[in-house]
Amino acid sequence: MTECVECGADVTLHDDLEVGEIVDCTTCGAELEVVDTEPPVLERAPELEEDWGE
């Protein structure tokens, strides 16, 4: 469990968390990027860029 940097609500995290992964805040809907796992640290995820994709 850690705190959403956008709204301050608790964010539940799963066990196999990876740096670079995106988690959603279920309270405010913000996309949060995992920047560290021990302990978990979240930042606001970058906005979608036009050249993203597969």
Place this chain on the structure above:
Amino acid sequence: MNVGLLYSRIRKDEKLLLSELRERGHDVEKIDVRKQRFNLAEAPEAFADLDIVVDRCLATSRSLYATQFCEAYGVPVVNSHETAEICSDKVKNSLALEAAGVPTPNTDVAFTTEAALESIEEFGYPCVLKPVIGSWGRLMAKIDSRDAAEAILEHKATLGHYEHKVFYVQEFVEKPGRDIRVLAVDGEPIAAMARSSDHWLTNAAKGAETEPFELDARAEELVQQASDAVGGGLLGVDLMEAGDDYTVHEVNHTVEFKALDGAVETDIAGTVVDWLEQKVDAESLEVTA
């Protein structure tokens, strides 16, 4: 083996790969390309002692340069820069398919709104206008009338950056409410799914429903040819059923496979890692020889 994974976002696809690689005891170096500085002559520290690099960059621009740097440093990378270069640009993608004799939707490229409008009128309505760079079905336009064509072209010419002034106009293919995504390694299909939607766009990213699809010999042949046409690698080949045959509309080079993983029984990540292991074995044999 020692595997580098280029990324800027870890999606479910990357998690599946990471998990499989680690379970098999491989060393994995996650390389966040946002933190790298690519010197012309000297490789960043993260690239030392890697047997292979897997390009999973989310941003096309980064994928193109990062793969080129890998090759400049002499680090094997999948997919190759050549493959990324062709697949990332719809014009190059279509030209490669056409040159290889792979059936692909008829397409015009025009540089002005006037010339694009002529192409649109010639294709007739509906036809399709696509951005040359882009993914997930974004900014695709099905044009149903001249009024719509004029408006979309004006918007693209006025509001878009220079790539939107390259107008990629394509015939509209009457597909049976679905298209087919094939995940393949060097042209060998791993698994395939049909993506169905009531919407004309059937991308999984747009919420299309997915189900396993059994490839026939012709589809397998086209997947191999399409893969060869773009330089091979781990690819997502997209086909549409058109009459008695198929048409290949594009090949994706940083292919997402989480939707496919959910739709089929095949162990996707396992098969991809099998392929990576074979690649590395082949490279080391070449070096030894």
